[in-house]
Amino acid sequence: MNQKAEFYAPKGAKRGRVKLLTIAAHQDDAEIMSAHGVFQALGEKNTAFYAVITTDGSGSARAGRYADFTDAEMMQVRRDEQKKAADIGKYGGLWLLNYTSAEVKNPADTAVIADFVEVIEKLKPEIIYTHNLCDKHDTHIGVALKAIAAVRKANKKYCPKLMYGCECWRALDWMQDDQKTVFDTSGNDKKMAKLLAVFDSQIAGGKRYDLAAMGRQKANATYLSSHAVDTMTAANYGMDLTPLINDASIDPAGYALSFIDSFRADVAGKIAKFSKIQ
Secondary structure, eight states: OOOTTTOOTTTTOOOOOOEEEEESSSHHHHHHHHHHHHHHHHHOOEEEEEEEEEOOSTOOOOOOOGGGOOHHHHHHHHHHHHHHHHHHOSSSEEEEEEEEEHHHHTTTTTTTHHHHHHHHHHHHOSEEEEEOTTTOOOOHHHHHHHHHHHHSSSSSGGSSSSSEOOOEEOOOOTTTTTEEEEEEEOOOHHHHHHHHHHHHHHTTTOHHHHHHHHHHHHHHHHSOOOOSSOOOSEEEEEEEHHHHHHHHTTTHHHHHHHHHHHHHHHHHHHHHTTTOOO
16 A cells, blocks of 8 residues: 555444445545445445545645645545545545545556555455546546556455446436446435535535535436336436456447447437427
């Protein structure tokens, strides 16, 4: 593990036989994109949720009472916020790797991958959540690709059965329904609000991730099906990355583009079907 890394054992940590791991870029990403894993672990006796936060928070947006905070001060605030979220969510453990975004985005930098491998082999998770390959944020893509590389490199007997790329800086509602994974997060509004409220440096700084994340979950549940009564009140979507960890010959770019091609074909087909309407 790199020298800047820190492991935090949350208060009331819940450790179970089934381990769920999120590998996220920034503080609060884990709660936004893998809320389903957090709530599943809280509700199941033998399930525990763990988080890896890759970057140090130095590039965080800041305004209001945080406007004049130095990078070092903001990094400490973000670390403290993430630890508080881990306490509230009773995470089994939290790794703060404290890399810079530049290091994460550097294709030649393999230290991040090595740290991911170490966590995976130590934890032996059954499921890994990370960012989806169509995310808008460059650092998120860097983390997702290095997380995939880490699973491919890790000892296979310690690797997860499933891996998902989840919504954060780009929603996945555009994916075809038979291609996206739907994570039901119904009935957890109060827990979600409490988790996200700890990230005050972002909320007070003008980024209402709390409202946006919960609003997206509500929208996903409502707009999932146009011809059926809602069976969920909140949901996150995921891109199944499992084929990429089972077959290292699959190119991540080509894999991501295959979903876009399906979306393009669906749009083109619908327009062609009704193109004679005047």
